[in-house]
Amino acid sequence: MLRPRIIPCLLIHKGGLVKTQGFKSPKYVGDPINAVKIFNEKEADELVVLDIDASVNKAEPDYALIAKLAAECRMPLCYGGGITTAEQASRIIDLGVEKISISAAAVTNPGLLTTIANAIGRQSVVAVxxxxxxxxLFAKGYEVCTHNAKVVHKQDPLSLAKALEDAGAGEIVVNSIDRDGEMKGYDLDVALKMRNILRVPLTVLGGAGSLDDMGGLIKQCGIVGAAAGSLFVFKGPYRAVLINYPTAQQKDALCTAALSR
Known part of the structure; x- marks a missing residue:
């Protein structure tokens, strides 16, 4: 039976694990391999790892790091960063990664998702x-950005999400730039709008500061991926670095309560 997924999202910057706020000021929080080991022990539903340097620097994916992550990871792993071809995607899948995520390359060329889906299977293709x-003064709605929010695109996010689904994305991740690292709750408005138009699985990222925030998202949108960065790497009001994740009992209670409301 399908159920909500609780997903840590880790950011890689200059080879280290970092956390940002508003896609800026990356703060070093540790070694990514050690973080994966801890999430293994805590039996996370799945793990998303995003290299925030690769697309900006027009660099190839770091295959050596990906191989280490995949070898260590005992949960489904999604990797994103620098993927622009089906050959790169296939190589990453061959290393043991379950899903690849694409942002900038998909926004500018949705047809790339079709090519990649034909190569590795639609279920392994995630569009972010x-x-x-x-x-x-008169602005309304949302805009799509890439390259760590440095490049703004004219497409409407909802129309683009639907186009990416039609092109071959097996999952859509919507990430709120405004709420990144703020830990004040998800943007439920854009999350619900996305859920209402998509047929493929949806994951929502940006803003979670508590398990209650995740419960609110699940109550609003149903079966979704509730993803977070800061919530799973910081603890307390002073944001002390501490890798954490809910217990199986906490997770089951959260999802059951949210879906029964």
């Missing part, structure tokens, strides 16, 4: 949309 509220 980084979105933020438009600013300005």
């Amino acid at each position: 949309l980084d979105v933020r509220k438009k600013t300005g």
